[in-house]
Amino acid sequence: MTTADGALIQLRAWLAQRKLPSNGRLPPEREFAEILGVSRGDLRKALATLERNGELWRQVGKGTFIGTKPVDELSVVGKVADQSNPLEVMNARIIIEPIICQQAAINAASMHIDELNRCMVAQRAAQSWRQYENADNRLHRIIAIASGNIVLLALFDQLNAIRRAVVWGRLRQHSDAPPTNHHSFSQHEKIIASIAQRDPELSALLMREHLEEVRHNLINPGKIASIV
Amino acid sequence: MTTADGALIQLRAWLAQRKLPSNGRLPPEREFAEILGVSRGDLRKALATLERNGELWRQVGKGTFIGTKPVDELSVVGKVADQSNPLEVMNARIIIEPIICQQAAINAASMHIDELNRCMVAQRAAQSWRQYENADNRLHRIIAIASGNIVLLALFDQLNAIRRAVVWGRLRQHSDAPPTNHHSFSQHEKIIASIAQRDPELSALLMREHLEEVRHNLINPGKIASIV
DNA sequence: TTTTTAACCAATACAAAATTGATCACATAT
DNA sequence: ATATGTGATCAATTTTGTATTGGTTAAAAA
Numbered sequence: 001m002t003t004a005d006g007a008l009i010q011l012r013a014w015l016a017q018r019k020l021p022s023n024g025r026l027p028p029e030r031e032f033a034e035i036l037g038v039s040r041g042d043l044r045k046a047l048a049t050l051e052r053n054g055e056l057w058r059q060v061g062k063g064t065f066i067g068t069k070p071v072d073e074l075s076v077v078g079k080v081a082d083q084s085n086p087l088e089v090m091n092a093r094i095i096i097e098p099i100i101c102q103q104a105a106i107n108a109a110s111m112h113i114d115e116l117n118r119c120m121v122a123q124r125a126a127q128s129w130r131q132y133e134n135a136d137n138r139l140h141r142i143i144a145i146a147s148g149n150i151v152l153l154a155l156f157d158q159l160n161a162i163r164r165a166v167v168w169g170r171l172r173q174h175s176d177a178p179p180t181n182h183h184s185f186s187q188h189e190k191i192i193a194s195i196a197q198r199d200p201e202l203s204a205l206l207m208r209e210h211l212e213e214v215r216h217n218l219i220n221p222g223k224i225a226s227i228v
Numbered sequence: 229m230t231t232a233d234g235a236l237i238q239l240r241a242w243l244a245q246r247k248l249p250s251n252g253r254l255p256p257e258r259e260f261a262e263i264l265g266v267s268r269g270d271l272r273k274a275l276a277t278l279e280r281n282g283e284l285w286r287q288v289g290k291g292t293f294i295g296t297k298p299v300d301e302l303s304v305v306g307k308v309a310d311q312s313n314p315l316e317v318m319n320a321r322i323i324i325e326p327i328i329c330q331q332a333a334i335n336a337a338s339m340h341i342d343e344l345n346r347c348m349v350a351q352r353a354a355q356s357w358r359q360y361e362n363a364d365n366r367l368h369r370i371i372a373i374a375s376g377n378i379v380l381l382a383l384f385d386q387l388n389a390i391r392r393a394v395v396w397g398r399l400r401q402h403s404d405a406p407p408t409n410h411h412s413f414s415q416h417e418k419i420i421a422s423i424a425q426r427d428p429e430l431s432a433l434l435m436r437e438h439l440e441e442v443r444h445n446l447i448n449p450g451k452i453a454s455i456v
Numbered sequence: 457t458t459t460t461t462a463a464c465c466a467a468t469a470c471a472a473a474a475t476t477g478a479t480c481a482c483a484t485a486t
Numbered sequence: 487a488t489a490t491g492t493g494a495t496c497a498a499t500t501t502t503g504t505a506t507t508g509g510t511t512a513a514a515a516a
Contacts, residue, residue: 061468
């Protein structure tokens, strides 16, 4: 038996008899090594073992804690946005939004269909890119609302927040002229129609195709380089 | 024409010719008033007008920014949790997690497979419900990590946060004894195996079946009434 | 060789100081 | 007398500086 194994045994014994503070934090490594009477290296090996087992978690500058690491649910958008990029966000949309659209086809009320059609009217009447974008965002969000699941809507909003944070500050050189992206119009209309006629699979397929085209335009910045 | 109207005109002209920093922030009021050569009060009136039009937004201690105010994703978890219920969260999981699992089968690295197997060992060795639950949460989260898409991981964490907020305080009367839910064990192992052998469709199917069984146990609270 | 110790690094927490939009009181001007 | 500019003050937020902590490496010691 190595001394590192001995440290692990001592650590387990200490954890078993000690009553931990409410936040589950245990002493910093340097003190803890003295308390247990082992070297810091051996203590770290023992802690690493318990961390692999998921019995505790550590973080630089914070400490060592018993249990599972809590997900920091706030300001997650900014951190994710820093680590991500427009393409990754687009890929996530292609994965998530079609199934939300599928649920919308199952659960949408006629009220939602009407609202979607109103969005199309507003989108066609848009006289600036800002108005067009607003109408488009609203359209996609109403689909999420129509899914009938508040949790799905919350996830959609989260995804949207990440998207905005990622493209935030990047080039947005589109003019103020209203877009002439009529192909996107027809795609939207087909999606709405498939929802109206209660065809979940078709809705998901059309939404996926629509987003994949948007991704294509994102990768190949031709005439239209905006995220719709 | 009042002096306040003149300030609005000067502000618009300044915004039209000046190139704004990437974050869209414009100078603090005191400096800005000097730059434009107007009083701070008139500048504030002009800014208020543009704020009403949604062309900019302001916040105390932060500054004035061009564009629409980013949504505060903060404390959204609590609001959603209030309006939702365990079944709805479960349904959202059944919709979301299978496709995340599908992506994991496509993108998982061998490191992730190893980690998943370690989770299974920890889950089998669990000697209390707490340890079992920790291992299970970690398993599902590693699958989300293995998807290779940070945005998907963020959405999974959000879903998890909502789940915890919803079931928080509700029935959780399971004893401290380790669970004998061996069927769940085999389901987990099959999912890991399907990921390891790169079968996206099978992975999604198995995850869906697994979660649907959890939902069944949630609706029919028999022997096992925990959300796994 | 292996283990321990020490030193240093990067990330985080915490507190103090500076910044900033909002608001009010008062002086000034027309 | 009303309106406008000026300054002070407040509360929210950012910034800055210091101490702490896990992570890492290399030298010292066994």
